[in-house]
Amino acid sequence: MSIRIRNLQKAYGTVEAVRNISLDVAAGEIYALLGPNGAGKSTTLGLLTTVLAPTGGSIELMGLDPVTNSAKVRRRIGVIFQDETLDQELSVLENMELHAGFYGIGRDECASRSRELLEDCGLWDRRSTIVRTLSGGTRRRLEAARAFLTSPEILFMDEPTVGMDAQSRNWFWLRIRNLNQGSNTTIFFATHQLDEAQGKATRIAIIDHGRLVAEGSCAAILQRSNAISLEGAYLDLTGTELRNDGESAFASIPGR
Amino acid sequence: MKVVYQLWLREIRRYARSRMSLFGSLAQPVLYLLALGIGLGPVYRESGRGNYLDYIVPGIVALTVLSSAIHAGATVMWDRRFGFLRQALISPAPRLGLHFGRVLGAASVACIHGSLMAAICVAAGFPFPAISQVLMACGFLVLVSYVFASLGVVIGLALYEIESFNVAMSVIVPPLFFLSGALFPPENLPSSMAFLIGINPLSYGVDGLRAALSGRSHFGAGLDVTVLATLAGCLTLTGAWQFSRAQA
Numbered sequence: 353m354s355i356r357i358r359n360l361q362k363a364y365g366t367v368e369a370v371r372n373i374s375l376d377v378a379a380g381e382i383y384a385l386l387g388p389n390g391a392g393k394s395t396t397l398g399l400l401t402t403v404l405a406p407t408g409g410s411i412e413l414m415g416l417d418p419v420t421n422s423a424k425v426r427r428r429i430g431v432i433f434q435d436e437t438l439d440q441e442l443s444v445l446e447n448m449e450l451h452a453g454f455y456g457i458g459r460d461e462c463a464s465r466s467r468e469l470l471e472d473c474g475l476w477d478r479r480s481t482i483v484r485t486l487s488g489g490t491r492r493r494l495e496a497a498r499a500f501l502t503s504p505e506i507l508f509m510d511e512p513t514v515g516m517d518a519q520s521r522n523w524f525w526l527r528i529r530n531l532n533q534g535s536n537t538t539i540f541f542a543t544h545q546l547d548e549a550q551g552k553a554t555r556i557a558i559i560d561h562g563r564l565v566a567e568g569s570c571a572a573i574l575q576r577s578n579a580i581s582l583e584g585a586y587l588d589l590t591g592t593e594l595r596n597d598g599e600s601a602f603a604s605i606p607g608r
Numbered sequence: 609m610k611v612v613y614q615l616w617l618r619e620i621r622r623y624a625r626s627r628m629s630l631f632g633s634l635a636q637p638v639l640y641l642l643a644l645g646i647g648l649g650p651v652y653r654e655s656g657r658g659n660y661l662d663y664i665v666p667g668i669v670a671l672t673v674l675s676s677a678i679h680a681g682a683t684v685m686w687d688r689r690f691g692f693l694r695q696a697l698i699s700p701a702p703r704l705g706l707h708f709g710r711v712l713g714a715a716s717v718a719c720i721h722g723s724l725m726a727a728i729c730v731a732a733g734f735p736f737p738a739i740s741q742v743l744m745a746c747g748f749l750v751l752v753s754y755v756f757a758s759l760g761v762v763i764g765l766a767l768y769e770i771e772s773f774n775v776a777m778s779v780i781v782p783p784l785f786f787l788s789g790a791l792f793p794p795e796n797l798p799s800s801m802a803f804l805i806g807i808n809p810l811s812y813g814v815d816g817l818r819a820a821l822s823g824r825s826h827f828g829a830g831l832d833v834t835v836l837a838t839l840a841g842c843l844t845l846t847g848a849w850q851f852s853r854a855q856a
Contacts, residue, residue: 401698427700437695441622453614454699482625 354379354414354506354538355400361408362395362562369395371562372409377555379505380536382528384543384553388590392562393542394434397510400540401431414505427455430504432495434511434542438483444470444494445479448501455502462501469497473523488515496524500531507531509541513548525552550582560590611701612709619683619713623720633676633721634728637668641732644791657793665729666817667790669745670752672725673718674784674810677756678777680714681764685773697854707847711757718753719746737821744820744829751836752813758843759809765850784810789818794826812836 355377362370370392377383387393398404400411402422411418418425438447445466452462470476473493483491492515499507507528513521531537543549549556550570558566558573566573566589570582579585623629645661645668652660687693696706726745730736737745763780767773787801788810794802805811816832819825825832 403694403698423700423702426698429698431695431698433691433694435691435694437691439618439622439692440690441625442618446618446621450614450618451695451699453610454696454701456610456700458610 353377353412354381355383355540356412357400357409359409360396360399360406360411362392362399362404363407369562370399370406373559373562373564374409375557375564375567377538377540379538380532381555382532382539382541382553384541384549384556385559386543386546386549386556386586387559388544391560391590393544393559394510395562396559397431397508397540397542401429401508402426428505430499430502430507432499432507432509432512434514436491436495438491438495438498440484441482443480443482444475444486447483447494448498451498451501457502465501469500472527473497489517489520492516493520493524496527500527503535504537506538506540509539511543511545512541513545528552546582546586556582558586558589565589609705611699611705612712615706615709616713616716619710619717623717629676629717630721630724633672633718634725636675637672637725638728640664640671641668641729645732661729661733662735662822663793663818664791665726665734666821667785667788667814668729669722669725669749670788670790670810670814670817671785673722673749673753673813674756674781676721677714677718677753678760678763678781680711680757681760681762681767681777682770682773683714684710684761684764685767685770688768689770693854697851702848703851704844704848706851707758707761707844711754711761711844711847714757714760715750715753718757719749722749722753734821741820745817748813748816748820748832748836751816751833751840752810755809755813755836755839755843758840758847761847762843762850765847765854784808787811788814789826790814809835809839 353376355375357376358374360370360373361368373396385393385396395404399406400413400418402418402425405419413425414428416425439450442450448466448470449462452466457465467476470479473496475490475494475497478486483494486494492513496512513524516524528539532539555567555569556573557564566576566585568576573585574580574582577585577588579588641664645664649660652658652663657663684693687696763776764773767776787804787808789805794805794811797805812827812832812835815825815827816829816836819829819832
């Protein structure tokens with residue numbers, strides 16, 4: 353099993369952001385975490401990627417506990433965050449080199465991998481361009497290329513295609529499929545885009561108010577909910593009430 | 609080592625692309641040099657203590673280094689706000705490397721500023737030092753810049769709001785400078801002030817630079833090096849520990 357979560361909990365004082373989530377993700381699977389704003393998707397991802405420490409329950413990634421073996425886990429996972437994490441004052445290539453430095457990738461390997469990835473995403477000719485001057489969608493493509501640089505065994509993604517145009521999204525999911533099929537990389541992504549979850553993931557987990565409310569393949573979820581579409585099942589499970597981002601417990605963390 | 613090199617290189621590249629930081633770091637020391645070094649010169653000379661410019665230059669250079677180095681903490685906070693820190697923290701890079709690389713980069717920039725300020729002081733009339741003096745002064749420049757870049761990072765990691773950092777700097781930096789022996793000799797002072805000067809880490813940096821450039825020292829160059837090196841070690845370990853506990 354690539355990811356095993358049992359009774360995962362994360363509380364900030366009296367606010368429970370994640371409540372007793374349990375799920376398994378097999379190696380090489382593409383798994384979507386679906387939920388409305390403030391449901392706990394980003395918090396769950398934060399717990400899985402060693403950004404946050406759980407207040408209860410257990411996590412196993414590739415057989416390792418990310419709390420006690422954080423360095424080993426970090427070496428083997430990749431992360432694409434919802435918010436940008438590029439250095440805006442460095443160039444495209446300099447960001448790749450910096451990332452390679454964080455992962456101990458040698459200069460020659462970094463050079464060849466960076467060229468391959470940047471050519472693939474159409475950014476090689478712009479390798480000397482300062483990131484601050486790129487459009488949001490282009491920066492997102494660079495974030496993805498950077499995450500692929502380390503050939504992770506598990507790739508975690510939080511709203512990975514936000515800000516991308518259709519061509520970029522197409523490129524992105526083709527690259528993800530290549531990574532998944534070529535290297536058996538497990539893909540775990542959080543999204544609130546139903547078409548993305550339905551079209552790309554082999555299994556989906558729907559969470560709301562920090563709890564797991566449904567889990568399985570899209571067909572299995574539809575069968576259990578008696579809905580005729582994933583959207584119908586999703587709205588049945590999570591309701592139609594509008595959500596504010598400010599309701600997210602994550603927003604109350606100091607420094608956020 | 610790769611992460612140390614890349615983080616050092618990052619600071620150098622960012623500095624090279626931001627010319628305003630140079631003016632920001634030199635403006636206040638130049639003002640002190642002109643207003644105090646030249647303005648108070650006649651008064652100091654009349655007291656029989658010689659040339660005030662010769663006395664004040666080590667302190668001015670130390671202030672330049674202090675101002676530049678300690679703002680490494682602000683960089684940490686901007687990195688946290690704009691997400692770069694998160695990417696560093698979820699990487700397998702050793703936490704000691706994250707601290708060391710960042711501090712080395714900030715210290716390098718501070719040394720550049722300190723050297724430029726020293727050149728300005730020479731242009732203003734400070735006697736050109738011998739090579740041996742220059743080398744000794746460079747050693748103290750490196751030590752002072754490392755200590756205060758480390759301190760800046762430690763403070764930056766402890767705070768969450770950039771505004772809080774700016775307030776902290778406005779409270780910390782002036783006492784560090786004014787109570788370091790930079791502007792007046794630390795001899796024959798009331799015991800309370802002598803105590804404050806004695807516990808101020810910048811005092812040992814100023815004293816070391818003065819020992820290098822003019823041969824005069826209050827604490828002794830050996831003690832200056834010992835204090836600064838010990839502080840550098842303690843702050844490095846503290847910073848690495850903070851990085852290991854930081855949540856992005």
